[in-house]
Amino acid sequence: xxxxxxxxxxxxxxxxxxxxxxxxxxxxxxxxxxxxxxxxxxxxxxxxxxxxxxxxxxxxxxxxxxxxxxxxxxxxxxxxxxxxxxxxxxxxxxxxxxxxxxxxxxxxxxxxxxxxxxxxxxxxxxxxxxxxxxxxxxxxxxxxxxxxxxxxxxxxxxxxxxxxxxxxxxxxxxxxxxxxxxxxxxxxxxxxxxxxxxxxxxxxxxxxxxxxxxxxxxxxxxxxxxxxxxxxxxxxxxxxxxxxxxxxxxxxxxxxxxxxxxxxxxxxxxxxxxxxxxxxxxxxxxxxxxxxxxx
Numbered sequence: 294x295x296x297x298x299x300x301x302x303x304x305x306x307x308x309x310x311x312x313x314x315x316x317x318x319x320x321x322x323x324x325x326x327x328x329x330x331x332x333x334x335x336x337x338x339x340x341x342x343x344x345x346x347x348x349x350x351x352x353x354x355x356x357x358x359x360x361x362x363x364x365x366x367x368x369x370x371x372x373x374x375x376x377x378x379x380x381x382x383x384x385x386x387x388x389x390x391x392x393x394x395x396x397x398x399x400x401x402x403x404x405x406x407x408x409x410x411x412x413x414x415x416x417x418x419x420x421x422x423x424x425x426x427x428x429x430x431x432x433x434x435x436x437x438x439x440x441x442x443x444x445x446x447x448x449x450x451x452x453x454x455x456x457x458x459x460x461x462x463x464x465x466x467x468x469x470x471x472x473x474x475x476x477x478x479x480x481x482x483x484x485x486x487x488x489x490x491x492x493x494x495x496x497x498x499x500x501x502x503x504x505x506x507x508x509x510x511x512x513x514x515x516x517x518x519x520x521x522x523x524x525x526x527x528x529x530x531x532x533x534x535x536x537x538x539x540x541x542x543x544x545x546x547x548x549x550x551x552x553x554x555x556x557x558x559x560x561x562x563x564x565x566x567x568x569x570x571x572x573x574x575x576x577x578x579x580x581x582x583x584x585x586x587x588x
Contacts, residue, residue, distance in 0.1 A: 347497040349460050350518055351387050353540040356587055357567040361391045362575035368585060373543065373567070375463060375521060378450055382458045389501060389521065389543070390454030394447045394464030394489060395482060396429040405430065409446070412439055414476055424472050431469050434485040435477055443485060448492040455496035462493050463521045468505035483511050490516030501543075506530050509537045519543070525566070526558035535565040542566040547573045548584045559588035 356370040364380045373387035382388035397405050397413075405413055414422045414431040422431045433439050447464070454462050467486060470477040486508075493500040494516065502508065502517040512520075519541035525531040526546055534542045544566040546558055555570045562568070572584035 348494055348499050348518065349387075350499050351461070351541055351543070353567075355387060355543075355567050357543045357569050358585065358587075359543075359545045359569055359571050359575055360577070363577035365578040368578075368587075370587065375543070376459075378454050378457075378462075382460075387461070388459045389461045389463050390451075390457070390459035390498075392447060392450050392454065392462055392464050393429070393466060394432075394450075395434065395466035395469040395485070396424055396427075396431050399428060402430055409442070412442055412446075414473060416474055416476070422472070422474055422476065424466075424469070429466075431466075431473055431477070433476075434469075434481040437484075440481075440485045440488060444488040444492065447489060451489065451492050451498065452496055455498050459498065461499040461501060461518070462489075463501040463503045464489050465503050467503050467508065471505075479507055483508055483515055486517075487515045502538075506533050509533055512537055521545075522566075523547075524552075526553045526562060526568075531558075531562040531566050535562070540565050544568050546570050549573060555586060563588040 351373055355373040357373045357375075358367050358371045360367075360374050360376045360380070360383075362377075364374075364376045364383065367374055367383055367386060371386065373389065374383050375389040375391055376382065377391045382390075412433055414433040414435075416422055423429065424431060432443055434443065451462050451464075464486065467482055470479055470482050486502075490500045499518040500516065501519050501521040502512055502515075503521050504523055508515070517538075520534045520538045521543045522530065522534050523545045524547065525534055525542070525544050531542070531544060534544070542565070544562070546552065546555055546568060548555075548570055555568070559568055568588045570584060570586040572582050574582065576583045578585070
């Protein structure tokens with residue numbers, strides 16, 4: 294994935310299986326007040342933006358935690374979490390399902406090579422194109438036929454997110470075209486993202502744009518509902534995401550040398566986006582090196 298390591302790998306026909314707190318009124322998915330960690334409650338329906346029937350959007354300013362490295366009891370004040378698709382959603386919270394949609398998961402390359410070798414992106418010599426930062430092979434979104442095949446595979450994972458009770462999905466590595474050695478374009482990935490957005494919405498899930506301001510001008514056409522942005526403060530991109538998504542932005546900054554100070558990030562953008570500071574490996578609480586702070 295882009296800038297952060299994801300450690301793990303997972304349709305529903307109705308919204309009846311979602312986490313407690315969802316209800317249906319006038320054919321639109323709404324959220325009633327329900328208890329969460331620290332005694333907080335999710336906002337009632339009037340404060341929720343709903344883009345389509347049975348698609349529940351987060352509320353601007355929700356306390357957020359990024360738990361894609363393994364779920365744990367959300368800290369007090371957290372009302373939304375992102376977890377890996379094979380993890381369970383956090384009861385009573387707004388849950389975003391992490392799916393590595395544009396690259397292979399670490400350790401999953403053999404499965405792709407054995408089952409769908411033609412969907413792996415290759416260079417002129419036939420060698421796999423790898424995201425060296427995370428040792429992930431890029432998926433080939435360059436043709437309509439390949440995108441259709443990929444939509445069936447990743448679409449089943451999105452279906453699983455809905456069946457598990459998540460309210461939204463974040464497909465990662467939307468910006469894989471930047472690492473494709475010219476084999477992919479923004480248009481290729483935007484077309485695949487549009488197919489994933491349609492699948493998510495058909496499952497009753499909202500869908501987040503994950504990173505890359507290069508496609509912000511297409512977010513409505515693609516069908517994205519909100520954003521999950523890594524290091525938008527570090528790269529001075531927070532305002533761009535906030536403007537595009539009316540402040541419906543979950544922003545993750547990472548602790549480490551050379552990173553923008555978190556207090557400065559909160560002071561500059563904390564009234565527009567929901568910030569969380571995490572360790573680079575997004576470790577579960579209790580493990581050595583775990584970091585968690587909010588504004």
